[in-house]
Amino acid sequence: MALLVQKYGGTSVGSVERIEHVASKVAAARERGHRIVVVVSAMSGETDRLLKLAKSIDPRPDPRELDQLLATGEQVTIALLAMALEKRGVPARSYLGFQVPIHTDRAYGKARITRIETRNLLADCEAGAVPVVAGFQGVDEDGNLTTLGRGGSDTTGVALAAALKADECQIYTDVDGVYTTDPRVEPRARRLDRITFEEMLELASLGSKVLQIRSVEFAGKYKVPLRVLSTFQEGPGTLITLEERDVEEPLISGIAFNRDEAQLTVAGVPDRPGIAAAILGPIGEANIEVDMIVQNVGADGTTDFTFTVHRNDYERAMEISRKVAEDLQAKAVRSALDIVKVSLVGVGMRSHAGIAAKMFKTLASEGINIRMISTSEIKISVVIEDKYLELAVRALHKAFGLAGGGGA
Amino acid sequence: MALLVQKYGGTSVGSVERIEHVASKVAAARERGHRIVVVVSAMSGETDRLLKLAKSIDPRPDPRELDQLLATGEQVTIALLAMALEKRGVPARSYLGFQVPIHTDRAYGKARITRIETRNLLADCEAGAVPVVAGFQGVDEDGNLTTLGRGGSDTTGVALAAALKADECQIYTDVDGVYTTDPRVEPRARRLDRITFEEMLELASLGSKVLQIRSVEFAGKYKVPLRVLSTFQEGPGTLITLEERDVEEPLISGIAFNRDEAQLTVAGVPDRPGIAAAILGPIGEANIEVDMIVQNVGADGTTDFTFTVHRNDYERAMEISRKVAEDLQAKAVRSALDIVKVSLVGVGMRSHAGIAAKMFKTLASEGINIRMISTSEIKISVVIEDKYLELAVRALHKAFGLAGGGGA
Numbered sequence: 001m002a003l004l005v006q007k008y009g010g011t012s013v014g015s016v017e018r019i020e021h022v023a024s025k026v027a028a029a030r031e032r033g034h035r036i037v038v039v040v041s042a043m044s045g046e047t048d049r050l051l052k053l054a055k056s057i058d059p060r061p062d063p064r065e066l067d068q069l070l071a072t073g074e075q076v077t078i079a080l081l082a083m084a085l086e087k088r089g090v091p092a093r094s095y096l097g098f099q100v101p102i103h104t105d106r107a108y109g110k111a112r113i114t115r116i117e118t119r120n121l122l123a124d125c126e127a128g129a130v131p132v133v134a135g136f137q138g139v140d141e142d143g144n145l146t147t148l149g150r151g152g153s154d155t156t157g158v159a160l161a162a163a164l165k166a167d168e169c170q171i172y173t174d175v176d177g178v179y180t181t182d183p184r185v186e187p188r189a190r191r192l193d194r195i196t197f198e199e200m201l202e203l204a205s206l207g208s209k210v211l212q213i214r215s216v217e218f219a220g221k222y223k224v225p226l227r228v229l230s231t232f233q234e235g236p237g238t239l240i241t242l243e244e245r246d247v248e249e250p251l252i253s254g255i256a257f258n259r260d261e262a263q264l265t266v267a268g269v270p271d272r273p274g275i276a277a278a279i280l281g282p283i284g285e286a287n288i289e290v291d292m293i294v295q296n297v298g299a300d301g302t303t304d305f306t307f308t309v310h311r312n313d314y315e316r317a318m319e320i321s322r323k324v325a326e327d328l329q330a331k332a333v334r335s336a337l338d339i340v341k342v343s344l345v346g347v348g349m350r351s352h353a354g355i356a357a358k359m360f361k362t363l364a365s366e367g368i369n370i371r372m373i374s375t376s377e378i379k380i381s382v383v384i385e386d387k388y389l390e391l392a393v394r395a396l397h398k399a400f401g402l403a404g405g406g407g408a
Numbered sequence: 409m410a411l412l413v414q415k416y417g418g419t420s421v422g423s424v425e426r427i428e429h430v431a432s433k434v435a436a437a438r439e440r441g442h443r444i445v446v447v448v449s450a451m452s453g454e455t456d457r458l459l460k461l462a463k464s465i466d467p468r469p470d471p472r473e474l475d476q477l478l479a480t481g482e483q484v485t486i487a488l489l490a491m492a493l494e495k496r497g498v499p500a501r502s503y504l505g506f507q508v509p510i511h512t513d514r515a516y517g518k519a520r521i522t523r524i525e526t527r528n529l530l531a532d533c534e535a536g537a538v539p540v541v542a543g544f545q546g547v548d549e550d551g552n553l554t555t556l557g558r559g560g561s562d563t564t565g566v567a568l569a570a571a572l573k574a575d576e577c578q579i580y581t582d583v584d585g586v587y588t589t590d591p592r593v594e595p596r597a598r599r600l601d602r603i604t605f606e607e608m609l610e611l612a613s614l615g616s617k618v619l620q621i622r623s624v625e626f627a628g629k630y631k632v633p634l635r636v637l638s639t640f641q642e643g644p645g646t647l648i649t650l651e652e653r654d655v656e657e658p659l660i661s662g663i664a665f666n667r668d669e670a671q672l673t674v675a676g677v678p679d680r681p682g683i684a685a686a687i688l689g690p691i692g693e694a695n696i697e698v699d700m701i702v703q704n705v706g707a708d709g710t711t712d713f714t715f716t717v718h719r720n721d722y723e724r725a726m727e728i729s730r731k732v733a734e735d736l737q738a739k740a741v742r743s744a745l746d747i748v749k750v751s752l753v754g755v756g757m758r759s760h761a762g763i764a765a766k767m768f769k770t771l772a773s774e775g776i777n778i779r780m781i782s783t784s785e786i787k788i789s790v791v792i793e794d795k796y797l798e799l800a801v802r803a804l805h806k807a808f809g810l811a812g813g814g815g816a
Binding site for chain 1: 424428461462465466470472473476477479483487488491492495500501502504506553
């Protein structure tokens, strides 16, 4: 008999019918002998509706009051789900953040959980009841309501699982697991049965938005086995685990990509210490986040410094770069918006040489030019022209044997 | 510099525009040097929307979960109003029931306030800030959310005013005060400047639904001066006060009426002790509330027993009466649905004989037959045929000089 934390997202509880469906799933899991603690998000669209109400009063509403407002979204869902469980003869009890309590700091809108009291929830489980906890929200030490930021319900689920020492934290969503790549780009993409936390972090940060990245970090830190499953179809989902992969298993777990970046190059900079700081300092001060950074030494005593930023920050980054280039007496500033970043992710590549070479060779054989390369222990990212995205993903997917036998 | 509790109802905060309007009113009152504590209801329609969601899951939802759900309505309003105040440069801070805290018993859906802690609210007032408190809700000693029942925000306002020893509790609504009678029936109806709590109780229970009756009782008990005003037009409203009326003032404060009653008569019952109990016992056991009760001794050793019930309970009351009549060997059961109750209310009538006689004479001179009479210290109610309602109200309004000189 396992203790499971099941988290259902906004789409999963988006209507009364779907809440009834979730209640049936929870009741069935309990029927199988498990002890269940449920975490739910607001019904899909509700948080946006509340946000719009607030912004119609003040474009920058008071952060405390905004959290007070947004916290109602999850409150509605927990009450409705508890009613639906009770109707099925399953004793249930809804919990707001302050009723658990889930203690947080006072960083309104992006609060961090500091402590969770488990006494009430465990007592319910002991008594055979199902606690239904509001995700996304907590309470600070003065009784102010706080929220954890977008996707914070995942974090609530993982934090509860850690505090309760649950056997598994199950994240129910509208996809049935983590895939080797985006099935819309490569139809032969395969659902992974298992993936490591590090791989998941790389895949998540690279654009496979299945889970909120903070919840994955949290699960890794507290060693909570995390499983991604579909609310709408049966199946084992993908288990995100701390365990090392068997040597027999594939070296590469997936291919991620990101179309939202822009590339900037400050070219022909005199090659002397402090160049990177001189360029990235003003960029950082403007609150622009930089993703990839590459510096090449040129032949004539100058160097080319290239980095990528989010496309939304492109205009401002160009402006700053032009000014810096002038100060540094650089030869030119070049930029590209028609790019895409493609990344190969897998803990397997740590111990296997030749992965990078194979990746570059695969792309070359398709006539795809690589504009930029960046590597870490478990991923290799390249920037290519965006028109080659599908071709690159499918070629790599095949080259690294990611497609399943039967396929998912 | 007065300490005022201002309560705004659902219609007053029914849209973002109206919330902005309320914020302006609060800001203006503060500008005039008053310390203000605001209580608000849910936006109009919101509580019904939530109730409908709950009932679509379970026609009889779990009471604890229903309160957990309904409490979100006021939570939305306090946050939005606090934002609107902050935008105007008025420091504001919203409070949920548990944050005040407003302690209640655990009677979900109809909880009673047991204790209010005023420390936080008074500290805000001291600091020049405006606390915005969620009406209708409280918290029991185990941290469960409770609600006070329909119209409970009035009760919250009065209870806060009592706890804070406020100078006045101002109930803002969509009418500009308490009138001598319904202006839709008698256009010359006049707004009363003052009215006593007892009169207000009689007027409220008789159908002038300006204030929730429990809040008036509460205000009377704790001697909180209560004022009814309009959110949408300026004016002094009506002050509901403990003070006795001057002898110079009119004897009668108003005329109330109620169209929702049905009249039942068990006729020709042998006149012996226990008849009233024999008839009303089974009615009470069926949870049917009885309003007026009249028993006349007949000439032939039998009596006629007449009472009124809400029209919704008419069918069931008839069924029970027929059965009882059979057991009692009564001659007949008669009933009437085409009736209306008209009541003259005023503390003045206590010390003045002749009011009843004048009332009956006025009705008689209009050819209106009285079917039933019931009196208390400060009211006289008659049941008449419903087609005479307008005629009766206007004739009495004129006979007792209720129309104002200038008129309101």
